[in-house]
Amino acid sequence: MSARSLRKGLPTVPNFEDRDRQGVRIADDLRVLLDAMVANAIVDGLAAKDRAELSALTGLPGTRVTTTLRLGEESGLFERRVRTRSDGDDEVRWHLAPKFVELDRRFAEFADACSMFSRAVTRAWARPITDPGTNVEFNLQIAKTVFSKWSLEIVALLYAQRTAGFQEIHKALDGISSHILSTKLERMTALGLIRRDVLSTRPPRVQYSLTAKGLQVAKLGEPVFLFLRFKEGLLLPERAARAAEIETP
Structure with a gap:
């Protein structure tokens, strides 16, 4: 048996470094795509874009856009719209899922409420600087x-x-x-x-x-980490919408 044949028969050892790099790349692509779709208000069927348009918006290759869209669809971040063209072929367009858009809006309202609270406390209690x-x-x-x-x-x-x-x-x-x-x-x-x-x-x-003070710091920081996870696509909108139930002050 030749050395080449022997090598082919041996089990391969997983390249965990390559796997980690691939995981980081997928996470980066998801963040880039989410940011682009939020910035361009691709929030419904009227604004939906096809793969080529999303590739042009993000600068990502079409194959990576396809992979990211599929992953995001499975996670509840994106929705597809399929329309049959006059030539009989299907045209697929994508937009942000309504639950993602709604949760993004609620985070924005919560951030504004926090800012208003901070300014009110500063005016009432802080010494003028x-x-x-x-x-x-x-x-x-x-x-x-x-x-x-x-x-x-x-x-x-x-x-x-x-x-x-x-x-x-x-x-x-x-x-x-x-x-x-x-x-x-x-x-x-x-x-x-x-x-x-x-x-x-x-x-x-x-x-x-x-301590009570430390616990308060942790609680105040919770929404920040929740928001960052949400923007990275690590928070499933349908679960977060049920679990968070944040009432804007």
Whole structure:
């Protein structure tokens, strides 16, 4: 038996790196297509576009547009309209699914309501700041402290699990060193976001959980992550519409 024949008979090892790259590309294509269809108001049968038109709008090759449309249709993001032309051939056009359009509208209304609430609170409670640069600097300091690398991950983890020990957090946050995790936990405890409890076990164990302030930060951040997942096509509109039930303030 030749070496070539032997190689053909051997089972192939999956190329997980290629698979990961393909997954990232599909996710990117879906985001690009969603953004283009939202920006061009392709929201119903009248505005529907065919594959070639969507390819021109997005700059994506036609084959990738076809793959992305099929995936989006299965996920409830896109709908197709089929019309028989005078020559007897079918013409397929695509638009955003009504449930996606509705949820996108509700997110926009929610964002406007949040902005109005923030401005009202600022007018009623904040001290007037004559220098806009001071306000920007203050916001940047908050962002660096609360939203720096690993801080959000820690908040999200404790929000999901309610409580966790040091080793549990370290294991869940793949890539963080013990020293950095310890520093982050100390800093977030000092900021009043995390509570550190020493359990009366043998040996004593330390357990971390969110304080009332930390829990409020997590809840305020929830709609942001939900919106980003929605815009990436990772949130099925029909499920989200039933589960979210967000009443605009």
